[in-house]
Amino acid sequence: MGGPPPLSEFDLIQRYFVRNRPHSATTLLAIGDDAALTRITPEQELVVTVDTLIAGHHFPLDTSSEDIGYKALAVNLSDLAAMGATPRWFTLALALPEADPRFLEGFANGLFQLADHAAVELIGGDTVRGALTITIQALGSVPSGEALRRSGAGVGDAIFVSGTVGDGAAGLKAKREGLDAPELIARLNRPTPRVALGQQLRQIATAAIDISDGLCADLGHLLSASGVGAEIALLEIPASPQLRHHFPSASEQQRLMLSGGDDYELLFTVPKSRCGQLEQIATNCHTPIHRIGTITNDSGLTLIAADGGSTTFDPGKLGGFDHFRQEVL
């Protein structure tokens, strides 16, 4: 019998995405004009990233709207973290099959929960009707000349990873298999972008990348960009107790950790002379950091197994999650 009239794009934006709170001092104009207007200080460079999430592809179809909103922003903040940037602003392009207030309210809640935590401001957006597709572009700033790139790793640098690896893929597998593993599923749905860590690494790390495609694939990107090789000790790769508990098979653990993807931990290289500073940084950021290997002047990635045996891969051919070829569900 009718029900309320459908929400217009204007209504949608006003109701769910325009917030009654002061803008940051560097946001001169946010939602409501042809474009947003912002200011960065002269000593800063602008860092720009974009990521799209598609339902059933980048997250399972039954993911809650809160988690979808949170994750869509998290994966972009993770890219800024991997550059050592301070997140500043983001825009949201949202395609929705229908203007479902329940979905939108949850989505906005999850999105702004992380946005507020990271002090990043929504300054523009576009809503259209279509299959659920979320594109966020995030803008950050970094002191001139200090951005972390993938390309600076030097021979002899130690290789580190934050947090634990493989939990994202383990969460997806746990969900599919109906396991009671809420911590792993939370790691899949609510990854923690390592924003504070990235900023603290600016004058320490020689190269950095975030783990979105899988440890081996992303390390491969870093090695290719830096023109170096690496030796990684499998036993040193940090796995969470939850991953070990739910997936006790060693080969399964190894697969999840090496090619899982969706972890959003930082993988970075540090010259030996600066490694002593990392303990304090880990404490400051409340983020565990583990050394997993060393940059070499070989061209490949060598994995040292528990029994001391080693396997070498061509970094250009390392597997990983390809969002164009594969489907999550």
Add this chain to the structure above:
Amino acid sequence: MGGPPPLSEFDLIQRYFVRNRPHSATTLLAIGDDAALTRITPEQELVVTVDTLIAGHHFPLDTSSEDIGYKALAVNLSDLAAMGATPRWFTLALALPEADPRFLEGFANGLFQLADHAAVELIGGDTVRGALTITIQALGSVPSGEALRRSGAGVGDAIFVSGTVGDGAAGLKAKREGLDAPELIARLNRPTPRVALGQQLRQIATAAIDISDGLCADLGHLLSASGVGAEIALLEIPASPQLRHHFPSASEQQRLMLSGGDDYELLFTVPKSRCGQLEQIATNCHTPIHRIGTITNDSGLTLIAADGGSTTFDPGKLGGFDHFRQEVL
């Protein structure tokens, strides 16, 4: 059998979107790292906009890939133009049902044709599998304090529009009705963002907006933002000879011009004392400019018909194209 293996996301980006040409001096890092890195000079502010185009919704399903690529960027550059900004960079999030090389080649051709013309650089992107959805976020710069907003129109200011109005909607109607009207269809598929004009208006115009939702709707946005009213003479609204030829009915012309949308002309207000400068600006930009009315201190929009009769609308209730509620095809 089989055919070539499908292109990975990496292959796609390398083949169609990474170009072998020098970056601009302010692009420190483009595609290939976790994020792009750019620099703007201290006297500039950053202008940020985002727009999504969905097949069958923002363009007819049979639109050529070249035109889709062109238009996706054009609508974003039009937003920058309406702010008086100089386009600098853009990112592209592209959802594709399949990695079809023929589509991608055409799309990239159309996209870069306009990008090169406007001297705007692709610095980041994401490609995913999904229904054809194109989200572009464009970044521009503007001298500090000089951005054109919607909110500055003052009582007595003259109201101007660039080019001709209604051609986008006329092109869509011509296409649907199978009319032989290539100029109108070209205006639908390849709108001209008024970038040079926007920049020249920076110290002249008090308010500006681009016409994407329709003349009345967009004028309504400007009036609401400025807290003023307007009086528009229907006879002064510029229509193209092609529109008049293919749609001879006066009421049809009026409908197309007032609520058509998809024109991407600039609608702007100028104090009477500065109107004398517009002739030179129109010449400089090779863009016709017509005065269509005056800002008033009433709260509504009054349309003066050819017979002198007038109708007043509440600007908050002016119709126009709502990309969330309506479907183009």
